Amino acid sequence: MRRLCSCLLALVLVIPLGFVTSSCGGKKIKVTNVPVGVPEQRVVNWFAAVGALEDATSVTDAAKTSVIQLNKTLGPDGTPILPDGSAYAGILTSIGKAFQLENEAARFLKTVPKTWDESTQKQLLSWIDPILAELQNINTLGVTGIKNPQSLQRINGFITQIRTSIQLIRGLITIVTSHELKLPLYPVATLLRGEVIYCVT
């Protein structure tokens, strides 16, 4: 009950703060419980990555449920919207690989609590970038395998949400890589400089 109340309170909080910080001026967030000798920003990055990974995982879970449901739902022609075959198997495999990668990334982050140094970022990239590749594969297979346009749109919506969360993690990675992404998530970058979070557009 206490947890439920906390959740409700948190949800209620989000909206008023959006108005409060609409001017985006002078508001600051200071984060405590930072380990000795570790810059505050790095700790915030670690927490932000964990939060984004959790979001990606929960949406991947929803996508899996939806895809399996499409295999069991008949369309107007009396056959499954996503029938047994290479497209269904391929989509399942890509979703499964995304789960593997999310699982491995979570296991890794557990071993480096509140740490966001170069080594952490490099390691995390080895799981993050392949997830983006699997999402692209799901997108391609969905176009050929899902017969209902609304259902396809729904699956693509999940893909967009997962990609957004993964790119958010990607945006926290500051080491230079050969294919660094330019992200439209400037509010997060602002947050990570320890100033404001709700300057969102």
Place this chain on the structure above:
Amino acid sequence: MSPNGSTPIVASAGNFLSTLEKVNGELVLAVQVAGLLKPIIVGVVKQIKSAISPTQEIEYTVVLTTGQDKLDKIIDLTDTDLDEINAELTRLGHPPLQKPGEPEAPPEP
């Protein structure tokens, strides 16, 4: 309300954060992407330095409270999901995917 309408909003924020501080209320830091508010960090408001000022400055301390439990949740959820995916792949005659943290299955003779 002031002419530009900003002061009451800030005052509300100050009261709001003060209340949260008193009850150990959680503060969700989120980003809005494509119309969806995505919560990223959850923390507890512990201190407000200056809730209201002429420059509308609000400084507060957030103690981050989540992390390890979220990671455990991710691991549990993805383990369960992989079981479900593997059940479908097996039904379709495809080899199952390996679950992280488990020893690799020996090759079939």
